[in-house]
Amino acid sequence: MIKSPLQKARSRYIPKLPKSLEKSVSLVTGEVSESIADQKAIKAMFPHTYGLPLVTFSPSDITENQIMNVGVVLSGGQAPGGHNVISGLFDALKKLNKKNQLFGFIGGPDGLLNNSFIELDEDIVDDYRNTGGFDIIGSGRTKIEDEASYDRVIANCLKNNINALVIVGGDDSNTNACVLAEYFKERNVGIQVIGCPKTIDGDLKNDFIETSFGFDTACKVYSELIGNIQRDANSAKKYWHFIKLMGRSASHISLECALKTQPNIAIISEEIEKYKLTLNKIVGQIAEIVKKRANKGENFGTVLIPEGLVEFMPSIKKLIAELNDILASQPEYYLLKTSQEKRTLITEALSEESAKVYSSLPASFAKQLSLDRDPHGNVQVSKIETEKLLIDMVADRLDKDQSFHGKFNAQNHFFGYEGRCAAPSNFDADYCYSLGYTAALLINAGKTGYMAFIKNTAQSPENWIAGGVPITMMMNLERRNGDVKPVIQKALVDLKGKPFLRFRSMRKEWATNTSYIYPGPIQYFGPSEVCDAPSETLFLEQETIQQEELVMV
Known part of the structure; x- marks a missing residue:
């Protein structure tokens, strides 16, 4: 692989691990779990993997390590840090037992169905450490959702002596992982399944999954671009920029980027739904802010729009x-x-x-x-040009408003692919490596139907807590494609949470004043407070906890 100077330097970066994982570990079993909703129905659907206990790891001198052949699957859209999940998984497997092997299924779930894989050895893994993308084995969106497909996966795994799978994906992929775990357990085929939380949208989160990997990096990439655009707007003094950001089911990216860049307007879909705002009402609010800025001689601004606004x-x-x-x-x-x-x-x-x-x-x-x-x-929703629709409707509204004497010239943007395969930030490099490492430990402990988690992520990595949460714990029933199905419940922006409340307290000032922040590009080398900082969302969500711990110390 031909590498740029930055890639060469990044390949030498050693991700930080929680202190509890640096040596041998033992399993700490917590309380039994239940699903977040629809408990009776979910239990009936997953009788073998429902009600499992939460588990964490603590340092230990005891080493009981089995020989494991593990397959890894990258599922769904790309997100920065996937290669570090694989690196952490590989390193942990080899540390547990040098005879352990890791196999990567090519092209996502299709690789599982078609028995298409490669062995991921040290030379291959080393080429991809701390890099963006999923190109080490590729990804795919195929769903494995019928018994014939489940049986093909079993046959392929048994044929190649693979006794565990790690599914790296979002809420739908991890739901599928749980279905596979249940099916394998019911048939007693001896194949474990562990999930890892991936989605830059940030909607796979709960009390145990504090953030999904890739969110931190993607938001930093988008925020750099937004900052660049805002500086250009503030220099040229002539364009309104309507910027659509990824986030179909939740507005976490829009909120995070707003906190990082302080745009004039940021729409949060969850707030639109709560107050039942119509399209015309939204257009009217934007037009009013355009007028107020024009009255101050500022015929420019930025509007952040979540991808899934229309829904x-x-x-x-x-x-x-x-x-x-x-x-x-x-x-x-x-x-x-x-x-x-x-x-x-x-x-x-x-x-x-x-x-x-x-x-x-x-x-x-x-x-x-x-x-x-x-x-x-x-x-x-990525194909629905909401940003263009809003521009046209705002322009029409202002044309008919005789009290508007300013200028409204607009540019539209959609930031999506720009962030999905970026080189991971130090946070995502560390976080993903720890997730992969934890997945290997869960397999070694004989667990199945779990998702690897890392907690305390707003603190330094040495203080992170690693463990596993039963996937059924996150499930509820939803209507999908005309049928009611068990799925992992998506996490929406909490309108009572600290990140949104901070945004809400400042947005009136940002609307009429030019209060832009220019975050600049991701920094990989330098002071820790610059290079290792978590997202604004994580920092604000855990701020109270950190302050309480500081008082206790």
Whole structure:
């Protein structure tokens, strides 16, 4: 592999581990768990992996290490740090027993189904330490969701003497990992399954998963770009920049980037849903801030827009839910040739309320809402150009407002792929390495149906706590693709949480004043307070805990 000078320097970076994992460890068993909701139904669906205890690790002199052949799968979209999960997994396996082997399945879940894999040896792993991307083995979005597929995975694992799988993915991938663990346990085939929490959207989090890996790096990349744009706007004094950010199911990225850059406007989808704000209401609020800034001679600004905004507007959310069911149950829609035929089919199948909303939408926007669904049956919000829609509607509103005497020239942006494969920040490099290391320890302890976790992540890595949480503990029932299914509950922005409250306390000032912060690029070398700092979200969420500990000391 040809490496840049930065890659060469980063390859020498040694990720920091929790002190409790530096030597041999023993398992500490906690209380039994139950699912976050729908306990009776989830227990019935997962009788062999429900109610498992929480576990953590503590230093020990006892070493009881089995020989393990482990397969690793990267599932779903890319996120910075995946290669360090594999590095940590590899190093822990070799430390536990030099005879242990690690196999990487090529192209995500398809590799499991097609028996396509490579052995990940020291030379291969060393080439990818502390690098971004998933290119070491690739990823994929195929779902393994029927018994024939489960049996193919079993056959392939047994054929290659693989006795454990580590599934690296988001909420859907880890739900799938739990389903596999249950199926394997029921059939007593001796294959363990451990999950690792990955999604830059930040919506896979709870009391034990404090953050999903990749979120820190992606937000720092996006914040650098936003800062650059804001500096340009403040220099040129002439453009409003509408910036859509990744985050289909939650607005964690928009909130984090707002805290880092202090834009004039940042929309938080969860707040839109709570107060049942309509599209017209949102447009009116943006137009009012544009007017106020124009009155001060500042005909420029920035607006941060979460990718999934449309799904949080009550009327459009209801419309999308109906569209999902219609498109799932009426495949003939995709055979129709003209847009008018498609629109007529949908309008006739919608409820009266949703049909009225659908008919009122611009043709281009309505068409985007009706595009092919993703493998999970969800609307592909990345293809919905909300930022352009808002620009057009704000411009129209201002054109009709005789009291507006400023200028409104806008640029649109969408930051998505720019952050998914960035070289991981020191935080993500350390965090991911620890997750992979912990996954190996969970396998060695004989666990299955667990997700590796690291707690106390706003503190220095030596104080982090490593362990495993039963995946069933995070589950509830949701309607997906027309069916009710068990899934890991997504974590939304907490409107009573410290990160949002900090944002809310400042946004009025940011709206009319130019209060921009320019974070600059990720720093990999230098003072720890610059290079190793966690996200603003993590820092604020754990600020009270840190202050209490400081008082106790």
